Amino acid sequence: MPNYTLYYFNGRGRAEILRMMFAAAAVKYMDKRFEFNEWDKYRKDMPSMRVPVLEMDGGMKMPETMAIARYLAREYNFYPKNSMDMMRCDYIADCFYEIMHDYMRYYHWKNGRFRFGENGMMSSDNGNEGGNMESNYDNYLQWRYMNTLNRIMPFMERTLSMRNGGGQFFMGDQMMWCDMMCYCCLENPYTENQAMFSKFPKLMSLRTRVAAHPKVSAYLKSRCNTTW
Numbered sequence: 001m002p003n004y005t006l007y008y009f010n011g012r013g014r015a016e017i018l019r020m021m022f023a024a025a026a027v028k029y030m031d032k033r034f035e036f037n038e039w040d041k042y043r044k045d046m047p048s049m050r051v052p053v054l055e056m057d058g059g060m061k062m063p064e065t066m067a068i069a070r071y072l073a074r075e076y077n078f079y080p081k082n083s084m085d086m087m088r089c090d091y092i093a094d095c096f097y098e099i100m101h102d103y104m105r106y107y108h109w110k111n112g113r114f115r116f117g118e119n120g121m122m123s124s125d126n127g128n129e130g131g132n133m134e135s136n137y138d139n140y141l142q143w144r145y146m147n148t149l150n151r152i153m154p155f156m157e158r159t160l161s162m163r164n165g166g167g168q169f170f171m172g173d174q175m176m177w178c179d180m181m182c183y184c185c186l187e188n189p190y191t192e193n194q195a196m197f198s199k200f201p202k203l204m205s206l207r208t209r210v211a212a213h214p215k216v217s218a219y220l221k222s223r224c225n226t227t228w
């Protein structure tokens, strides 16, 4: 088994699905977390200047959340066996990642992060026009996130119901990586507005089942406590 180092900020964010899969597979790795004010130091060493990044055996660095998640799912048996089921598992995971992606962009932007352009200037340094553009962009990102959530959640609730009445996992009686995606991608959205999720009882019960998986439950109890 390779020696793994996972690079990400000191938050759950996009890296949490990877941490959860490592925990569910009982695979050891180095969880390298850094603060936003350290990002300048790390960014240049990340292949696409974004994180998460998975480094193997202190050498090769692999970017992109979903590529890393699929690799871990293949290596540690969180994929179903046949090709059609793999495709189903993939589209479910991708749907939850759409929510995560739009949420993260909105969340970081509204908190004033990653707004520096190529010249190192904040976009608000461009005068009033820039300021207006920024607040419109805030609204746009929030609208986009809510729009994605409202489109995907009913679809996922129906998709879950199609196997075993939706009372087990997405693919049947075994937890797969798409189930863990359902847990991780909805963590902040759910914490911020629980009422919004009462329309999706099967997905909420699925999240409870994921959290009750013995290894996941141990992980959830011991993990770093962060706001995102």
Ligand SMILES: N[C@@H](CCC(=O)N[C@@H](CS)C(=O)NCC(=O)O)C(=O)O
Pocket: 013, 014, 049, 050, 051, 052, 063, 064, 065, 066, 104, 114
């Ligand atoms: N397509 C990439 C996007 C990764 C991404 O945008 N990560 C953010 C943190 S959540 C980042 O590295 N931001 C740093 C920056 O924009 O400078 C993925 O899915 O992994």
